[in-house]
Amino acid sequence: MQRTMLFGKTLGGLCAAALFTLSALNAQADQLEDVKKSGELVVGTELQFAPFDFLENGKQQGLNAELFKIIGDELGVKIRFIDLPWPSVLPGLEAKKFDMVAGPIIVTQARKERYDFTLPIAESTVALLKRSKDESLAKPEDIAGKAVGAGKGSAQLQELKNFAAGLPEKVAIREYVDNNQAYADLAAGRIVAVANSLPNISYVASQRNVFKVVEPPFGKKSYFAYLGRKDADSESLIDAIDKILLKMHQDGRLAALQKKWLGMAMEVPTTDFEPAW
Structure with missing residues (x-):
């Protein structure tokens, strides 16, 4: 009888522990929810990458500033950029010093294995x-x-x-x-x-x-995109941003930003794609 009770208590304890662990994982498994709760999307970038990000009279300018303003408005959060030398940006993302990277960065096969990319926002040949x-x-x-x-x-x-x-x-x-x-x-x-x-x-x-x-460009055709960490809790944030980018692609706002900052509208994939390199 005593052994049965002990077994029951042990099993009950294990079940409780498993439920607690599952609950804890679920609580941490939604980066989008965390961002909305904090009211702030923290973005790592390098402010020496015109026309996407640069300083003019001490103020951030470029396509990223305008595009992330739209993302922030759509998500109902403020955008806070952290400026770092480029070699420090990706390690900073992996160390969870910010939520995602603006860059933008060229999408490659190797990078897709390590990071979760948004839809492309420009060509990058x-x-x-x-x-x-x-x-x-x-x-x-x-x-x-x-x-x-x-x-x-x-x-x-x-x-x-x-x-x-x-x-x-x-x-x-x-x-x-x-x-x-x-x-x-x-x-x-x-x-x-x-x-x-x-x-x-x-x-x-x-x-x-x-x-x-x-002329001409010498690289294979490639595309710029933003990125986040490749883990379960980051998927919700990247998915939400993809929906915003797709909407901007469809209503012409993305093309307008491309014309303003890149000099031309660019055809970019609107679904997942295989990079050329």
Whole structure:
């Protein structure tokens, strides 16, 4: 009798513990709910990535600021951006220092395995920026044997390395934590080109006539998107943002932001897709 009672108590205790654990997991399994309760969506970014994010007279400007304002209004929360050097952004997301990353970031196969991406918000095919008066770079292949810069830890850097590997002469690739440092070295002649996504360098060239885009882009067609952690509690937040982005795509608000900040409306996938690289 005593053994039966003890077994009953033990089983009851295990059931209670299991229910408690399940309840605790459920309570933590909805990031969207947590964000709405706090009234704030915290977003990691780098404010040196025009035209998506940059500072002008000490104030954040760019496509991200306007697009996340819409997201915040739709979700009923405030947006708080945390500005970090790019190499610190993804580690900060994984350490849960913020809810998601603005970037935006090129969607790749490897990154999709590690992070949960939103729908794309722009095309991100990689191209080269050169000095306007440099006639030695008529096409991307002309960087063979020369020094070229790209963002440290970026997908654009990897695409540059892949492209350079197929050229007849070695390309001296220099990595920069800050894109503005790369553009400064380009202007000073310390490198002959900077590899970045077409929207970024097109914007830089439009603002500074000392620079020019090398046509055509050399990278495979790719897309920019925002991202969050790849875990169960983050799915609700990314799903909610996808619904907002899809609505913006359908009613023309996304195209309007693209035209304003990127110079053109861009066709982007409206469903999940397989990246080209």
